[in-house]
Amino acid sequence: MSTLTSRNAPTKDDRSIAAWLLACAAMIFVMVVLGGVTRLTESGLSITEWQPVTGILPPLSDAAWQAEFARYREIPQFRLVHSWMTLADFKTIFLWEWLHRLWGRLIGLAFALPFLWFLLRRRIPSGLTPRLAGILVLGGAQGLLGWVMVKSGLVDRVEVSQYRLVAHLGLAILLYAAILWTALDLLWRQAEPATAPAGLRRAAGSILALIFLTLLAGGFVAGLNAGLTYNTFPLMDGRLVPAGYFQLSPWWLNWFENVAAVQFDHRLLAMATLAAVIAFGVAAAGRRDLPRRARRAIAALLALGLVQVGLGIATLLLVVPIPLAAAHQAGAVLLLTASLAARHAQSAIES
Numbered sequence: 001m002s003t004l005t006s007r008n009a010p011t012k013d014d015r016s017i018a019a020w021l022l023a024c025a026a027m028i029f030v031m032v033v034l035g036g037v038t039r040l041t042e043s044g045l046s047i048t049e050w051q052p053v054t055g056i057l058p059p060l061s062d063a064a065w066q067a068e069f070a071r072y073r074e075i076p077q078f079r080l081v082h083s084w085m086t087l088a089d090f091k092t093i094f095l096w097e098w099l100h101r102l103w104g105r106l107i108g109l110a111f112a113l114p115f116l117w118f119l120l121r122r123r124i125p126s127g128l129t130p131r132l133a134g135i136l137v138l139g140g141a142q143g144l145l146g147w148v149m150v151k152s153g154l155v156d157r158v159e160v161s162q163y164r165l166v167a168h169l170g171l172a173i174l175l176y177a178a179i180l181w182t183a184l185d186l187l188w189r190q191a192e193p194a195t196a197p198a199g200l201r202r203a204a205g206s207i208l209a210l211i212f213l214t215l216l217a218g219g220f221v222a223g224l225n226a227g228l229t230y231n232t233f234p235l236m237d238g239r240l241v242p243a244g245y246f247q248l249s250p251w252w253l254n255w256f257e258n259v260a261a262v263q264f265d266h267r268l269l270a271m272a273t274l275a276a277v278i279a280f281g282v283a284a285a286g287r288r289d290l291p292r293r294a295r296r297a298i299a300a301l302l303a304l305g306l307v308q309v310g311l312g313i314a315t316l317l318l319v320v321p322i323p324l325a326a327a328h329q330a331g332a333v334l335l336l337t338a339s340l341a342a343r344h345a346q347s348a349i350e351s
Contacts, residue, residue, distance in 0.1 A: 013123045014186040020114045021183035027107045028176040029333055031100070035169070036329035038100045039222050040322045043093035045077050047101065048154055050147040056105060058098050068094060077158045104146065108139055128182070135178055142171050162223025162256065169219040173212065176333065177340055184344045188293065197287065203280050204343040207301075210276055211336045214269040218332060220256060226263040227320045233313050236264060270312055277305040277339075294345035301338040308335050 010018070038044050047055070048071045059065040069090045072078050078085065115132055118124050124132065149164035221227050236242040242260040254261035281302040284290060290298075308331040315324045 010187055018183040018186040021179050024111050025176055025179045027110055031103050032172055032333055033326055033330045034100045034103055036326050038096050040325055041093055041096050043096035044160060045153045046072055046094040046097045048072060075154050081158050104143055111139060112136060138175055145171060162220055165223040166216055166219035170216055180340060181344060200284060201346045204346055207276050207280055208339040208343050210273050211339050214273050215332045217266040217269050220262045221266050224259050224262055226259045227316060229259055230263055231316055231319050233316055270309060274305050274309050277301055291345055294342060297338055297342035297345055301342055304335045304338050307331060
């Protein structure tokens with residue numbers, strides 16, 4: 001079996017495992033977008049029970065639909081927000097949440113079954129099995145965290161906790177990044193003749209962290225519905241920094257519970273990320289010793305950074321239309337993908 005530390009070209013097994021991992025990463029990408037749509041359509045609390053096995057099927061009879069609707073009518077969200085809903089309206093939000101949960105189950109199977117197959121046939125490169133097993137465990141934890149998130153909105157709230165929402169989103173992104181990085185480890189093993197400058201490697205890592213932080217800040221925007229206010233740009237109600245930024249005490253709560261502060265912070269992080277990406281692209285443009293894959297990833301990073309900021313501004317100005325907001329969330333993951341690829345390309349050089 002080949003090893004991750006080998007300087008040889010990828011083997012057939014390497015490419016097979018990488019293809020499987022890339023397929024899993026693509027499924028997680030879809031899952032993140034589905035989760036965004038579920039949040040935007042306020043569908044996440046429509047299924048009030050966690051049934052990992054029997055929940056695979058939606059209600060199949062009118063009586064089953066009526067029972068689900070009755071359970072939903074018992075929670076605060078229906079009584080205080082959605083009391084106008086008919087059974088037909090409920091079916092729409094239920095099916096979004098059901099699709100989100102079903103897709104999560106399919107991701108679990110798509111990862112676990114091939115993992116066991118590769119493992120039993122001894123086709124996994126030496127040293128990679130613990131990493132893949134760890135990803136599998138985290139995937140299971142992600143499903144549990146999703147239910148913990150839903151539970152936060154079933155009794156005393158009309159929505160899920162923004163803290164648990166961001167934790168759920170963050171773990172999904174970490175799983176996506178771990179799977180993608182592992183796939184690139186298998187595909188980009190061969191050492192390059194050049195050496196990446198240490199400064200560029202550090203810059204690429206910092207940008208990756210900044211994108212992840214901005215993405216989490218966007219989760220707080222979604223969790224507090226902060227995009228439905230201050231729908232102007234670049235000013236917020238005519239001010240650069242909105243009034244009431246520090247209205248909560250202790251002061252640090254504003255970053256997580258104050259709508260004005262949460263939206264401002266996301267804006268600030270987004271513009272700082274774009275500035276960092278542009279500066280990184282300019283610095284890398286003068287380097288002829290970077291491998292082609294690194295140059296391509298950096299070019300994609302620049303293009304996606306500009307598109308993503310444009311999507312964010314348009315989403316804000318148009319008061320969060322669902323298709324545009326979903327595209328903005330997808331763009332965030334694509335931007336992180338390009339950043340991760342740029343960082344990994346430079347890691348492969350020094351391996």
